[in-house]
Amino acid sequence: MSRMFKRLSSTVTIKATPSKAHHHVPLPSSSFPTGYVLTGIHAGVKKNHSVLDLGLIISTSQQPTSAAACFTRNAFKAAPVLVSDQILQQTGGRARAIVVNSGCANAVTGRQGLDDAWTMVKETDALLRPLPAKNETLVMSTGVIGQTLPITKIVAGIRSQATPEGTLGSTFEAWERAAKAFMTTDTFPKLRSRVFTIGGVEYRMAGMDKGAGMIHPNMGPAGTTFGASKGQLHATLLGCILTDAAVSPRSLQSALTYAVDRSFNSISVDGDMSTNDTIVVLANGAAAPSGAKEIDEETDRDGYEVFKKELTEFAADLAKLVVRDGEGATKFVTVNVKGAPTYKDAHSIASRISTSALVKTALYGEDANWGRILAATGSVPLRPATPTSTPPTIDPTKVSVTFVPSDGTAPLPVLVNGEPEIVDEVRAKEILSLEDFGVDVDLGMSGDGEATYWTCDFSYEYVRINGDYRS
Amino acid sequence: MSRMFKRLSSTVTIKATPSKAHHHVPLPSSSFPTGYVLTGIHAGVKKNHSVLDLGLIISTSQQPTSAAACFTRNAFKAAPVLVSDQILQQTGGRARAIVVNSGCANAVTGRQGLDDAWTMVKETDALLRPLPAKNETLVMSTGVIGQTLPITKIVAGIRSQATPEGTLGSTFEAWERAAKAFMTTDTFPKLRSRVFTIGGVEYRMAGMDKGAGMIHPNMGPAGTTFGASKGQLHATLLGCILTDAAVSPRSLQSALTYAVDRSFNSISVDGDMSTNDTIVVLANGAAAPSGAKEIDEETDRDGYEVFKKELTEFAADLAKLVVRDGEGATKFVTVNVKGAPTYKDAHSIASRISTSALVKTALYGEDANWGRILAATGSVPLRPATPTSTPPTIDPTKVSVTFVPSDGTAPLPVLVNGEPEIVDEVRAKEILSLEDFGVDVDLGMSGDGEATYWTCDFSYEYVRINGDYRS
Numbered sequence: 001m002s003r004m005f006k007r008l009s010s011t012v013t014i015k016a017t018p019s020k021a022h023h024h025v026p027l028p029s030s031s032f033p034t035g036y037v038l039t040g041i042h043a044g045v046k047k048n049h050s051v052l053d054l055g056l057i058i059s060t061s062q063q064p065t066s067a068a069a070c071f072t073r074n075a076f077k078a079a080p081v082l083v084s085d086q087i088l089q090q091t092g093g094r095a096r097a098i099v100v101n102s103g104c105a106n107a108v109t110g111r112q113g114l115d116d117a118w119t120m121v122k123e124t125d126a127l128l129r130p131l132p133a134k135n136e137t138l139v140m141s142t143g144v145i146g147q148t149l150p151i152t153k154i155v156a157g158i159r160s161q162a163t164p165e166g167t168l169g170s171t172f173e174a175w176e177r178a179a180k181a182f183m184t185t186d187t188f189p190k191l192r193s194r195v196f197t198i199g200g201v202e203y204r205m206a207g208m209d210k211g212a213g214m215i216h217p218n219m220g221p222a223g224t225t226f227g228a229s230k231g232q233l234h235a236t237l238l239g240c241i242l243t244d245a246a247v248s249p250r251s252l253q254s255a256l257t258y259a260v261d262r263s264f265n266s267i268s269v270d271g272d273m274s275t276n277d278t279i280v281v282l283a284n285g286a287a288a289p290s291g292a293k294e295i296d297e298e299t300d301r302d303g304y305e306v307f308k309k310e311l312t313e314f315a316a317d318l319a320k321l322v323v324r325d326g327e328g329a330t331k332f333v334t335v336n337v338k339g340a341p342t343y344k345d346a347h348s349i350a351s352r353i354s355t356s357a358l359v360k361t362a363l364y365g366e367d368a369n370w371g372r373i374l375a376a377t378g379s380v381p382l383r384p385a386t387p388t389s390t391p392p393t394i395d396p397t398k399v400s401v402t403f404v405p406s407d408g409t410a411p412l413p414v415l416v417n418g419e420p421e422i423v424d425e426v427r428a429k430e431i432l433s434l435e436d437f438g439v440d441v442d443l444g445m446s447g448d449g450e451a452t453y454w455t456c457d458f459s460y461e462y463v464r465i466n467g468d469y470r471s
Numbered sequence: 472m473s474r475m476f477k478r479l480s481s482t483v484t485i486k487a488t489p490s491k492a493h494h495h496v497p498l499p500s501s502s503f504p505t506g507y508v509l510t511g512i513h514a515g516v517k518k519n520h521s522v523l524d525l526g527l528i529i530s531t532s533q534q535p536t537s538a539a540a541c542f543t544r545n546a547f548k549a550a551p552v553l554v555s556d557q558i559l560q561q562t563g564g565r566a567r568a569i570v571v572n573s574g575c576a577n578a579v580t581g582r583q584g585l586d587d588a589w590t591m592v593k594e595t596d597a598l599l600r601p602l603p604a605k606n607e608t609l610v611m612s613t614g615v616i617g618q619t620l621p622i623t624k625i626v627a628g629i630r631s632q633a634t635p636e637g638t639l640g641s642t643f644e645a646w647e648r649a650a651k652a653f654m655t656t657d658t659f660p661k662l663r664s665r666v667f668t669i670g671g672v673e674y675r676m677a678g679m680d681k682g683a684g685m686i687h688p689n690m691g692p693a694g695t696t697f698g699a700s701k702g703q704l705h706a707t708l709l710g711c712i713l714t715d716a717a718v719s720p721r722s723l724q725s726a727l728t729y730a731v732d733r734s735f736n737s738i739s740v741d742g743d744m745s746t747n748d749t750i751v752v753l754a755n756g757a758a759a760p761s762g763a764k765e766i767d768e769e770t771d772r773d774g775y776e777v778f779k780k781e782l783t784e785f786a787a788d789l790a791k792l793v794v795r796d797g798e799g800a801t802k803f804v805t806v807n808v809k810g811a812p813t814y815k816d817a818h819s820i821a822s823r824i825s826t827s828a829l830v831k832t833a834l835y836g837e838d839a840n841w842g843r844i845l846a847a848t849g850s851v852p853l854r855p856a857t858p859t860s861t862p863p864t865i866d867p868t869k870v871s872v873t874f875v876p877s878d879g880t881a882p883l884p885v886l887v888n889g890e891p892e893i894v895d896e897v898r899a900k901e902i903l904s905l906e907d908f909g910v911d912v913d914l915g916m917s918g919d920g921e922a923t924y925w926t927c928d929f930s931y932e933y934v935r936i937n938g939d940y941r942s
Contacts, residue, residue, distance in 0.1 A: 074846060075850075075865040076849035076865075076870075110889075110890070214846065218850070270829060272828060272843070273847075357742055357937070358741060358743045358937055361933070372685075374547050374579070375685065375744065377546070377547070378546035378547035378744075378746065379544075379545050379546075379689070381544070394546040418581075458934065462934075463930065466829055467836035
């Protein structure tokens, strides 16, 4: 009985979550894609007048603008998800604008929610030139919920952009304002840009995203089942990527689907999937040579592959910002699994390691507890090669685990071919006390399945934020 | 930028985890099955001499003793799991003894670990009368690891039971000592018994288990692939159930497999599956009428169904004790999902709700945040009826969520057919401030799939225990 009461109360000082503000940096205007105007304004969804809550992104290109999106696979899709999905299907992947609000997720708001989302689309469509023949605005919402949108204020905010008071622009400051309009519990606006070349022509892409909690996206392409309901939820992953390349709608979608799997669908803060997760990409062709065809996977395979690679890397950059800003996060951990039979197997195992409460609390405690990593790895059933075949099994004597520091110093193997190394605990602590480090798991199986996941630790601060979110 | 630094440090006083000691109660000796002797001793695996670390359970019945087990499905199975599995296959489901040690899990200990587990089997076999022709002892280990067993001390401990100093007995005190020998981070020994009747004959079953962290078992019957490796892990679910009914080996296994799915495979503390999870059941026939046949699902369907029901209920009782003693747990929550197409769908959804970090932190915060429950529900893909058919989808307008107090007062519907109720927050707080309550989710789909899961909340205390487990 001596053990009883061992696990009782004590006072704990929560470690200061390090400031993440330095991850927001100015970007040169020349790195932003041409043919877009943006803004972020205070429309009145949020009470605080100094906080931006409505963002607009509009393509002004003379070329057709392609659009693609990946939406949450959650059964309880929010109204803006359902509406944007439907628009992409109606237009066959053409859209010229994005409207986003923060402060209210318009999720689980029934018929009224759908009406409000459509209103946002139609009001934003009215800002487009030439005026669209069909709906050409995609809509996104995020925030603390259980309520319908203050749609009158939002409509007024959108209409204000057609007046001389309008602030749509293409400077860094305009992009920054749009990025700020996405924010909810985020501690910094998440904005990045990059320049790339396809066939000797220079293009640009820039994008923004938001998210800190309820982050474990699983998004797929448009064409999901419709249905809506009402209720209080919160938080979400939202993002958009804008490029001035010209890409056919179907190839934009397939490149995005590939990129999202390897970026936004490969991050976890808390293992919880939201009802609003949405990633949109627009390609307006504004930088394409006159008369050039749209990049397409069938007619321009090389160009498509370059574009897909750029999009995937860029999406990963944006996704990682969400993990860095994860609720209560003090660590940024890259989990790499290789030597698996397939990419999907590697991805499932990396996901399991990245969501394990025992792994994540050990990361917080800066404890090189690879046993927990192994237990998480072994808990994932591998997929059979065909529906009727026996699934492959992990051979424990071939598995290796290594901690990889981010500072360029030597990696630390802790398990090699199933044999535990005699670990230098001082060195282990040194690596785990870094803000950034990696965990590599090599299953040593035949097959080249490899996947990377990004996760953060699990801290007192996470419990504090989410233990009394509504109070 | 006003939001920046919002999520910074503060001092938090960890709520006192309520004492769980009252869940350990004396049981009448008449409720224990006949034909078993047990003990728990200090063999020296653990340093503290007042702590028991070796348990022995031996059937003294003149009838054949049937044995069945479910083992972890983790790819990294510990040595005792591999050895017990092999014995059950060799004997065709006959075994008369169980030996268990705590303090060292003998997991990931390579060839030496397997040798040590076999030594424990053979030494315990030597205590059986008549002496067995084949191995008839099942072995289990649990504890903080990375090391091989102190096998000399364990052998001496087992052999001491053949001497006049031996403490094997059948009193409550003997059962209690055996239960204590299972304990690691548990705060109380977990021991229960029950009396039941089949065909007018009275039988008894009693059992014990242990576990507090790394609890999210997924166990299946014997016959898994072999393989072993080395490494530091910890914690586990172990349990055994002893009955004096006579049950054929195959029916004991099928009843146990059914029972484990609805008990031990339906609990979660932290969503992490261990490498050592093992549940064993022995049926020694000591209370069966002379000359009676063993209960079997083909030759005595009625008797089998009664036995299966009793075993399932009893296994659930034992499983629930583990959740009550979950690391850092302050709540005991019963999650019931119904109106699903199949039991498996209901079970997957109940499991997802029970492991959601956002749900569990809200439970800790006594926050009736049903939105998080809904998001978790919607994140689970339902199974297609056949491999080639389209999976069914949840209709959000048919889903209802209810909080159910344990004190017999009225349940509180918070979502009815997809429509949020206007929730009396005072009443909600009243229910969630109870130690025990339930969450009912009705999907409203055609099909009678229903499953129950037991979980606990996610507290600062959990982070404290697991953030510096090894230090």
